Amino acid sequence: MLDYRLDEETEALRKTVREFSLDVIAPRIGEYYERDEFPTDIVRQMGELGLFGLPFPEEYGGAGGDYFHLCVALEELARVDSSVAITLEAGVSLGAMPIFRFGTEEQKREWLPRLCAGEALGAFGLTEPGGGSDAGATRTTARLEDGHWVINGSKAFITNSGTELTALVTVTAVTGTRPDGGKEISAILVPAGTPGLTVGQRYSKVGWNASDTRELSFSDVRVPEENLVGERGRGYAQFLSILDEGRVAISALAVGLAQGCVDESVKYAAQREAFGQPIGRNQAVQFMIADMEVRASTARLAYYRAAEKMLRGEPFKREAAIAKLYSSECAVDNARAATQVHGGYGFMNEFPVGRFYRDAKILEIGEGTSEVQRMLIARDLGVG
Amino acid sequence: MNIVVLVKQVPDSGSERKLDPADNTVARAGADNVINEMDEYAIEEALVVKEAHGGEVTILTVGPDSAADAIRKALSMGADRAVHVTDEAMHGSCAVQTSAVLAAALQQMDYDLILCGAESTDGQVSVMPALLAERLGIPQLSGARKLTIDDGVAKVERQTDGGFWALEAPLPAIVSTWDTINEPRYPSFKGIMAAKKKPVETKTLADLGIDPSTVGLASATSQVLDFSGRPPKGEGVKVADEGDGADKLVEYLASQKIV
Numbered sequence: 001m002l003d004y005r006l007d008e009e010t011e012a013l014r015k016t017v018r019e020f021s022l023d024v025i026a027p028r029i030g031e032y033y034e035r036d037e038f039p040t041d042i043v044r045q046m047g048e049l050g051l052f053g054l055p056f057p058e059e060y061g062g063a064g065g066d067y068f069h070l071c072v073a074l075e076e077l078a079r080v081d082s083s084v085a086i087t088l089e090a091g092v093s094l095g096a097m098p099i100f101r102f103g104t105e106e107q108k109r110e111w112l113p114r115l116c117a118g119e120a121l122g123a124f125g126l127t128e129p130g131g132g133s134d135a136g137a138t139r140t141t142a143r144l145e146d147g148h149w150v151i152n153g154s155k156a157f158i159t160n161s162g163t164e165l166t167a168l169v170t171v172t173a174v175t176g177t178r179p180d181g182g183k184e185i186s187a188i189l190v191p192a193g194t195p196g197l198t199v200g201q202r203y204s205k206v207g208w209n210a211s212d213t214r215e216l217s218f219s220d221v222r223v224p225e226e227n228l229v230g231e232r233g234r235g236y237a238q239f240l241s242i243l244d245e246g247r248v249a250i251s252a253l254a255v256g257l258a259q260g261c262v263d264e265s266v267k268y269a270a271q272r273e274a275f276g277q278p279i280g281r282n283q284a285v286q287f288m289i290a291d292m293e294v295r296a297s298t299a300r301l302a303y304y305r306a307a308e309k310m311l312r313g314e315p316f317k318r319e320a321a322i323a324k325l326y327s328s329e330c331a332v333d334n335a336r337a338a339t340q341v342h343g344g345y346g347f348m349n350e351f352p353v354g355r356f357y358r359d360a361k362i363l364e365i366g367e368g369t370s371e372v373q374r375m376l377i378a379r380d381l382g383v384g
Numbered sequence: 385m386n387i388v389v390l391v392k393q394v395p396d397s398g399s400e401r402k403l404d405p406a407d408n409t410v411a412r413a414g415a416d417n418v419i420n421e422m423d424e425y426a427i428e429e430a431l432v433v434k435e436a437h438g439g440e441v442t443i444l445t446v447g448p449d450s451a452a453d454a455i456r457k458a459l460s461m462g463a464d465r466a467v468h469v470t471d472e473a474m475h476g477s478c479a480v481q482t483s484a485v486l487a488a489a490l491q492q493m494d495y496d497l498i499l500c501g502a503e504s505t506d507g508q509v510s511v512m513p514a515l516l517a518e519r520l521g522i523p524q525l526s527g528a529r530k531l532t533i534d535d536g537v538a539k540v541e542r543q544t545d546g547g548f549w550a551l552e553a554p555l556p557a558i559v560s561t562w563d564t565i566n567e568p569r570y571p572s573f574k575g576i577m578a579a580k581k582k583p584v585e586t587k588t589l590a591d592l593g594i595d596p597s598t599v600g601l602a603s604a605t606s607q608v609l610d611f612s613g614r615p616p617k618g619e620g621v622k623v624a625d626e627g628d629g630a631d632k633l634v635e636y637l638a639s640q641k642i643v
Contacts, residue, residue, distance in 0.1 A: 012457070048572075049570050054573055064577060
């Protein structure tokens with residue numbers, strides 16, 4: 001049986017997030033973006049709406065939904081703005097999810113209710129200035145001393161790490177040497193404000209300008225031994241295990257951006273007149289918009305398919321990679337086409353498509369580059 | 385405190401709305417139907433009163449089966465239960481007839497406070513609170529921009545063009561609200577999930593003891609005889625600035641009673 005209609009509750013959620021995005025986010029996000037400012041009040045309202053608790057059970061303050069509900073919310077947010085969407089995505093997938101999946105009961109009780117309510121944001125510190133997501137290159141260290149981890153090193157490109165709401169960062173660090181001689185990597189929870197933790201300036205980014213991304217440095221940061229998240233030596237493996245679902249989430253975000261490009265182009269093509277008629281009467285414009293809609297709707301099917309397999313508990317690595325690869329490339333293509341439909345105004349920051357254009361590119365890079373996705377798909381097919 | 389909120393489903397005022405040329409009634413089928421905007425403020429106010437004073441919020445809706453969507457949204461915002469009066473015979477009913485149905489439904493319910501929006505965006509007759517106050521024999525506080533409940537008394541600020549009136553009435557009372565009274569909440573996902581399990585009681589005219597021949601288009605007290613589309617936008621007024629542009633603008637705005 002094949003049925004990709006949303007059920008009643010998911011559709012009600014989608015409508016609510018759509019309404020919220022148009023009423024609360026659309027009128028104000030442009031100014032935050034221009035000022036490179038994190039929209040704390042909008043994020044707080046997203047928290048009140050329960051978005052940060054979507055995939056978590058009610059006993060930890062969650063909404064009792066699943067990961068697909070999160071994806072639908074991300075798509076609707078990104079249809080209007082990607083900065084707030086990635087803030088939610090990172091807050092849930094990187095901030096709260098590692099604690100929910102691998103944390104002790106005490107860690108869950110202590111942190112999840114506030115993270116689910118959106119009153120607090122969590123960050124995940126994996127990437128380092130010297131290397132991307134190459135675990136072997138991890139240089140940050142944590143050594144045990146009198147029942148405390150003492151952490152030294154630095155982390156780069158850490159989302160949600162320096163906002164007013166940031167309450168913790170989970171960092172991966174070398175905690176010893178494995179029997180095979182490799183680095184033993186563990187994840188350790190560091191509350192915001194711990195002495196020795198320095199939060200750097202916000203990066204100046206090409207896009208996602210209203211999201212918070214910073215460099216963190218650790219100088220003899222001491223946290224209790226119990227702050228280990230999950231098993232010692234499993235820090236990187238744990239991260240890898242939540243990577244696939246993160247790809248589905250990023251795919252949903254990309255579909256939202258691709259659809260937002262269609263929305264804006266349809267609107268503009270009807271209202272903008274040239275040579276005595278709306279530009280939408282020109283077949284060249286019609287075809288561009290038709291192709292944009294084709295990309296957005298097929299990319300949506302790709303992430304629905306990956307989400308469906310994920311929720312059924314089936315292997316979904318290939319589907320997640322396909323969805324992430326295809327939808328991010330669709331987002332870039334649609335952003336380029338939407339800007340073209342808008343002509344000169346597409347190059348002006350006052351129109352949302354300019355923001356979409358700047359926000360699209362990172363989707364082909366973050367959460368595994370397009371090349372990594374192609375490699376995963378080929379490997380899964382048994383090629384090479 | 386038992387609070388009843390009157391909720392009407394209407395075609396979305398943000399999209400194109402039509403009358404059905406067959407019988408000159410509002411075309412609901414095929415329209416994007418939503419909760420009447422002003423009613424969302426009444427629901428929010430009911431939830432605020434409940435949060436402060438305890439009690440239960442019941443949604444009362446008269447409308448076709450499709451109005452169940454509006455009820456579900458009201459429940460997902462946080463209302464506790466709903467009564468849905470639906471009967472084919474009611475199609476095309478006027479405000480007077482509808483008020484008889486609502487009053488009959490209310491008489492079967494426990495209420496201390498009845499809240500409703502000050503107007504609906506489809507009919508805009510805006511007389512329902514007055515009609516119900518008359519039928520139920522309770523005070524009406526209309527057009528509230530602020531409501532406080534204090535020791536069995538409802539106090540409102542009644543919004544007017546020039547300011548407000550401070551009014552109060554003993555409960556039970558009916559209060560209608562403007563969009564200045566609060567900021568309605570969005571339904572949370574928890575609320576959406578919880579709404580599924582909340583009781584919705586469906587009633588017909590027979591359940592309310594109402595003779596179907598007294599309602600509906602045929603016996604309505606008002607009849608829409610004819611309608612036409614909105615005329616296209618005019619040219620507008622051009623003001624040539626000959627050093628007195630500002631004065632002319634003010635003059636124009638004043639003539640339109642904008643300032």
